[in-house]
Amino acid sequence: MQTEKVTEYIVNWLKDYATNARVNGFVVGISGGIDSAVTSTLCAETGLKVLCIEMPIHQPASHVSRGQEHIKQLKERYPNVDDELVDLTPVFEEFKTEVSLDGKQATVDMALANTRARLRMTTLYYHAGLLGLLVAGTGNKVEDFGVGFYTKYGDGGVDLSPIADLMKSEVYAIGEYLKVPKSIMKAAPSDGLFGDARSDEDQIxxxxxxxxxxxxxxxxxxxxxxxxxxxxxxxxxxxxxxxxxxxxxxxxxxxxxxxxxx
CATH class of the missing domain: 1.10.10 (Arc Repressor Mutant, subunit A)
Incomplete structure (x- = not known):
């Protein structure tokens, strides 16, 4: 892959799409993982407004610290980047009091994991609507079109997908080129939907x-x-x-x- 040229192509594609849609920029959910780090950096490269949102729901400390490290670095490098912390843990806990939690534990756990993703999608679109932004998806090609490793109408609910034609290895190559923090580059990929540190490989x-x-x-x-x-x-x-x-x-x-x- 011609990493520099692919990066430039995606940045121009993002900029052209936002300009034609007459919006102000992008909102990206930050997880502390490689996909959201690369996506948010590509969006920042456009020079348009970028809002990075952390949305913890009982998140492992390692995920939170990596996300914060990335946002700090991004804001130092790009004046067009802002951030917002929306703690969704109380919302999630209140939701659990209003629904039935009966059934097989594994089934309940999966339903609640998908609920976390959908609460985050709702949060992203709320801010996008307020500020005239597009929700940028963070799914890569393997996740989106290979194994379908995402939540329908959760992290799969987006306006555009800048890295969805990139294999995971190609996302890492662009991450290296864009100087994504080493802690994220080395971390085991994880969707963070179960409130623990299990990796994607553990699940798949x-x-x-x-x-x-x-x-x-x-x-x-x-x-x-x-x-x-x-x-x-x-x-x-x-x-x-x-x-x-x-x-x-x-x-x-x-x-x-x-x-x-x-």
Missing amino acids: GASYDELEWAMNMQDEGKKSDDFTGRQKEAFDIYLSFNRRNQHKMIPIPICEIPKNLK
Whole structure:
């Protein structure tokens, strides 16, 4: 990948899109991870207004400190960057008092994890509406179109996706080029939706390097039987997520009524 040219292309794309949409800039949710760090820096490079929002909900201290380190560095480098801290923990806890928490614990935990993401989406759009900004998505290609590792109408609810055509390794390459803090570059990727430090790999069962490889193999028309050992295991993990999360990756189904019935 031609990192410098790709970076320049994305920055110009962001600037052109915002200008044509007649908005003031972008709002980005900051998690302390590589994807939000790269996305917010790319937005900052446009020279347009960028609002970085931290939205902790029982977040691990390491996530919070990395996010704050990144925002501090970003504000020192770019005068067009502002930040906001919105503690959503009380909102989340109040929500839990109004809904049923009955059922299998794993199912309840997943529903609450997705609720965290949707509360954050609501917060981003609230500020975007107030300030005339676009919500910039932070999903990469593997997450958005490979394994569907995001929450529908949560972190998947955005106005535009500047890094969604980049593999995770390419996001890291741009992060290095844009001088994203080393603490973020070295941290294990995590969605931070469970209130602990579990990584994406812990949840998925495969690393992003493996998922990236599997996605490329799928594009080449490879099948599970083409592999053995860990390669087969990683490929099957990828296929499993890819199949069951297709509902996130395809347009919402519309029941089209036959003309003779109208």
